[in-house]
Amino acid sequence: MDILRIATAGSVDDGKSTLIGRLLYETNSITQDKIEALESASKRKGLDFLDLSLLTDGLIAEREQGITIDVAHIYFSTPHRKYIIADTPGHFEYTRNMVTGASNTSVSIILIDARNGVVEQTKRHFYISSMLRIKNIIVAVNKMDLVAYSQEKFEAIKAELLGIAEQVSFKGQTLQFIPISSLYGENLVRKSEETPWYDGATLLDTLEHFSTQNSELSTIQARFPVQHVVRPKTEEYHDYRGYAGKIASGTFLVGDLVEALPSGQISKIKTIEKFGTQLESGNAKESVVITLEDNIDVSRGNMLVKVGEQPESRKEIKAKICWLDSQMLTVGKTYLLQHGINRVKAKVTNISSVIDIKNMSLSNEAPADGGLKLNEIGWISLKTASPIFADKYEENPANGSFILIDESSNGTVGVGFVE
Amino acid sequence: MSTFSEKTTVYQANDSSFPRELEDEAIYILREVASQFEKPAILFSGGKDSITVVRLAQKAFYPGKIPFALLHVDTGHNFPETIEYRDWLVNKLGLELHVRYVEDSIKQGKVKEETGKYASRNALQTVTLLDAIEEFKFDACIGGARRDEEKARAKERIFSVRDDFGQWNAKKQRPELFDMLNGKIELGENVRVFPISNWTELDVWNYIKEEELRIPSIYFTHEREVFERDGMIWADSEFINKSEDEVPYKTQVRFRTVGDMTCTAAVLSTADNLDDVIGEILSAQISERGARIDDKRSEAAMEKRKQAGYF
Ligand SMILES: Nc1nc2c(ncn2[C@@H]2O[C@H](COP(=O)(O)OP(=O)(O)O)[C@@H](O)[C@H]2O)c(=O)[nH]1
Ligand SMILES: [Mg+2]
Numbered sequence: 001m002d003i004l005r006i007a008t009a010g011s012v013d014d015g016k017s018t019l020i021g022r023l024l025y026e027t028n029s030i031t032q033d034k035i036e037a038l039e040s041a042s043k044r045k046g047l048d049f050l051d052l053s054l055l056t057d058g059l060i061a062e063r064e065q066g067i068t069i070d071v072a073h074i075y076f077s078t079p080h081r082k083y084i085i086a087d088t089p090g091h092f093e094y095t096r097n098m099v100t101g102a103s104n105t106s107v108s109i110i111l112i113d114a115r116n117g118v119v120e121q122t123k124r125h126f127y128i129s130s131m132l133r134i135k136n137i138i139v140a141v142n143k144m145d146l147v148a149y150s151q152e153k154f155e156a157i158k159a160e161l162l163g164i165a166e167q168v169s170f171k172g173q174t175l176q177f178i179p180i181s182s183l184y185g186e187n188l189v190r191k192s193e194e195t196p197w198y199d200g201a202t203l204l205d206t207l208e209h210f211s212t213q214n215s216e217l218s219t220i221q222a223r224f225p226v227q228h229v230v231r232p233k234t235e236e237y238h239d240y241r242g243y244a245g246k247i248a249s250g251t252f253l254v255g256d257l258v259e260a261l262p263s264g265q266i267s268k269i270k271t272i273e274k275f276g277t278q279l280e281s282g283n284a285k286e287s288v289v290i291t292l293e294d295n296i297d298v299s300r301g302n303m304l305v306k307v308g309e310q311p312e313s314r315k316e317i318k319a320k321i322c323w324l325d326s327q328m329l330t331v332g333k334t335y336l337l338q339h340g341i342n343r344v345k346a347k348v349t350n351i352s353s354v355i356d357i358k359n360m361s362l363s364n365e366a367p368a369d370g371g372l373k374l375n376e377i378g379w380i381s382l383k384t385a386s387p388i389f390a391d392k393y394e395e396n397p398a399n400g401s402f403i404l405i406d407e408s409s410n411g412t413v414g415v416g417f418v419e
Numbered sequence: 420m421s422t423f424s425e426k427t428t429v430y431q432a433n434d435s436s437f438p439r440e441l442e443d444e445a446i447y448i449l450r451e452v453a454s455q456f457e458k459p460a461i462l463f464s465g466g467k468d469s470i471t472v473v474r475l476a477q478k479a480f481y482p483g484k485i486p487f488a489l490l491h492v493d494t495g496h497n498f499p500e501t502i503e504y505r506d507w508l509v510n511k512l513g514l515e516l517h518v519r520y521v522e523d524s525i526k527q528g529k530v531k532e533e534t535g536k537y538a539s540r541n542a543l544q545t546v547t548l549l550d551a552i553e554e555f556k557f558d559a560c561i562g563g564a565r566r567d568e569e570k571a572r573a574k575e576r577i578f579s580v581r582d583d584f585g586q587w588n589a590k591k592q593r594p595e596l597f598d599m600l601n602g603k604i605e606l607g608e609n610v611r612v613f614p615i616s617n618w619t620e621l622d623v624w625n626y627i628k629e630e631e632l633r634i635p636s637i638y639f640t641h642e643r644e645v646f647e648r649d650g651m652i653w654a655d656s657e658f659i660n661k662s663e664d665e666v667p668y669k670t671q672v673r674f675r676t677v678g679d680m681t682c683t684a685a686v687l688s689t690a691d692n693l694d695d696v697i698g699e700i701l702s703a704q705i706s707e708r709g710a711r712i713d714d715k716r717s718e719a720a721m722e723k724r725k726q727a728g729y730f
C-alpha cells in the first residue's frame with residue numbers, strides 16, 4: 001500500500017477544514033462517537049448543520065478564534081492507498097506553517113471561495129507550491145452552492161489562475177480545476193448533478209490516480225546520507241561495519257561502485273540490508289544498512305553516491321530562502337546550516353532580492369530594512385565553514401534543501417532551496 | 420443535521436497491507452535520536468504502540484543493540500498482564516529497564532491522590548515522569564503517541580521540544596521541514612520524540628500482524644468482571660470506587676488500549692486473534708480514545724495535560 005501526502009491551502013474560511021472533514025466522513029474514516037461529539041459541539045455553537053471544521057481545529061485557541069493556527073495532520077484511507085493531509089492555516093502570519101506543511105507533500109489542494117475568486121493568498125499559495133516543486137496542484141473552487149453552480153464564475157477563476165500559472169509553474173507540474181461544494185459534498189467523492197457542464201473527475205478520483213513522490217525520487221541520481229555507523233562488536237559480528245541511513249534519492253544496487261563524500265574514497269557495495277535480510281537493491285526513502293567491500297573512512301554526516309554521479313562540493317551557496325522567524329535574517333550573521341542530517345556553520349554574505357508575491361515580481365534590490373522578515377521569501381548567498389554536497393533543489397529536491405538554525409535560540413529559523 | 424444524512428458512497432478502508440514507508444520513516448527518526456542526543460529513553464507502557472516502537476528500535480540498529488533504555492512510569496494500577504509482558508520483553512531483548520512509581524510521588528507529597536468516583540492516577544504520572552527525566556538526565560524521551568489519536572496530538576511535532584518544566588507550547592513549536600529534524604536543546608530541556616506520529620491505529624495492528632509480534636493477552640477476548648458507567652464498560656478492580664448500583668458481572672471483553680486500569684474502558688468482543696481484532700477496528704463505531712475515560716473529561720483535556728508535561 002502506498003501513501004499520498006497532500007497539503008491543503010487557502011484563505012481563512014475558504015472551507016479547508018470542511019473539505020477535509022467531508023473527505024473523512026465519506027471515506028468512513030470518522031467513528032460514530034466522534035460524529036456524536038461533533039453534533040453536540042455544533043449545537044453548542046448554535047448551528048443547525050454539522051460543523052466539520054471542528055474535527056481538525058484541535059487547539060483551544062483555534063476553537064476559540066474559529067481559525068486554524070497550526071498544521072494539523074489528518075489521515076484517511078481508501079482501498080487503494082493511505083492519505084496524509086497537512087491542513088495548513090490560511091492567514092498571512094502563518095505562511096511559515098504553510099511552507100512547513102507543504103514541504104513533505106506531492107499534491108497541493110488550493111481552495112478558492114467561488115464568491116471571492118483569486119485573492120492574494122491564492123497567489124501566495126500557488127507560488128509556494130511551485131517553489132516547493134509540488135508536482136500536482138488541484139484548484140478546488142469551493143462554495144459553488146453560493147454562486148448557483150455558475151459555470152461562468154468557474155471559468156473566470158480558471159482563466160485568471162492559468163495566467164498566474166504561466167509565470168510560476170514548472171515543467172511537469174499538473175494543474176486541475178474542480179468545482180466543488182465542501183458543505184454538500186459536491187464533486188468531492190460523489191459526482192455532482194449540479195455541474196453538468198463539468199466533465200472532469202471528482203476530487204477523490206483525481207487523488208486516487210496521482211503517482212507518489214517516492215516513485216519519482218527513485219529515478220534520479222542516488223544519494224545516501226549516513227546517519228549512523230552500526231558496529232555491534234559482538235563475537236558474531238566482530239568486524240561488522242554497516243552504514244545506516246535512509247536513501248534520499250535514486251536506487252542503489254549490490255555491486256555498485258560508490259564514492260564516500262567528503263573523503264573521496266571509493267568502494268563497492270557488498271550488501272544492502274534491512275534487519276538482517278539481504279536485498280538486491282534499495283530505493284529512495286527506504287531505511288537500510290549498507291556494507292562495503294573495503295574498510296574506508298565513513299562516518300555520520302558523510303554521503304555515499306555512485307561513482308560518476310557526484311553532486312557539486314559547495315562552500316558558497318546561492319539559495320532561495322523562506323524566513324520562518326520573527327528575528328530578521330541579516331547579512332553577516334552566522335547560522336547553523338543543516339543539510340539533510342549534516343550540520344555546518346554558515347554565514348550570510350548577501351541578500352540579493354526579495355519576492356513581491358502580490359505582483360509576482362522580484363525587487364532586484366536588497367530589502368530596504370536590511371533583512372528578510374518573517375514569512376518573506378528572497379535570494380541569499382551563504383558561505384559555509386566546510387563544503388556541503390548538495391544538488392540544485394529543482395534537480396533533486398531530496399538533496400537540495402536545508403534549514404538554518406539560530407544557535408542563540410536553537411530554533412529552526414529558515415528553509416533554503418539550493419539554486 | 421441535514422447535510423450529513425446524504426452520504427451516498429460506500430468507501431470502506433480495507434485491511435490491505437501495512438505501508439512500509441511508515442516503518443522506514445520511523446527507523447530514520449530513531450537513528451536521528453541515537454545520534455542527536457546523549458541519553459535517550461523509550462517511554463514504555465506495555466501497550467501496543469510502545470511495543471511497536473521497541474520493535475522499530477530493534478530493526479533500526481540491527482545487528483547492533485538498541486541504544487536506548489526503557490522508562491516505565493508505573494501508576495500502580497496496571498493490568499498485571501502488561502507487567503508480565505514488559506518483563507518478558509525486557510528479558511528477551513536484553514534491555515535496560517527503569518521503573519518509577521506514582522506511589523512514591525504520592526508518598527513524597529509531590530502529588531495528591533484523587534478521590535471520588537473518577538479518581539485516577541493518570542494525570543499524576545506527569546510529575547513522576549518529569550522527576551524521572553531529571554533523575555536520569557534523559558534528554559530525549561521516545562513515545563508511541565500518534566497524531567490520529569486525538570486533536571491536540573494532530574498538531575504535535577516529531578521532535579517536540581519541552582522546556583525545563585517539561586511543558587509543551589503549541590505556539591512555539593519548531594517548524595519541521597522535509598525530513599530534517601532539529602534536536603538542538605539547552606541543558607535541562609528535553610525533547611519528546613514521536614516516531615510513529617503518522618501511523619493510525621489500523622497501521623499499528625497491521626504492523627503487529629505482519630511482524631508477528633507478541634502482545635499482552637488483554638488485547639484479545641477474555642472473561643472479566645466488569646460494570647457499566649457512562650455508557651462504557653469498566654474493568655472492575657480494587658482501584659475503582661463503585662457506587663452501589665454499579666454491579667459487576669462477568670462477560671467477554673478485550674481492550675483497545677492498555678492505560679491505567681482506572682482510565683481504560685473495555686469493549687465487548689469475541690476476537691481471539693489479530694485478524695478478528697483488525698476486523699473489529701474496521702467496522703468499529705467508536706474511536707480508540709473514545710475508550711479513554713481520561714479524555715472524556717473535557718474537549719481540551721489532552722491539550723491541557725500536554726501543556727503540563729504529559730506526552
Ligand atoms: N455554503 C457553503 N459554505 C461552506 C462551504 N465550505 C465551507 N463552508 C463554510 O465556510 C465556513 C468556513 O469553513 P472552514 O472549513 O472552517 O474554513 P477554513 O478556514 O478554510 O478551514 C464554515 O462556516 C463552513 O461551514 C461550501 O462549500 N458551501
Ligand atoms: Mg480550518
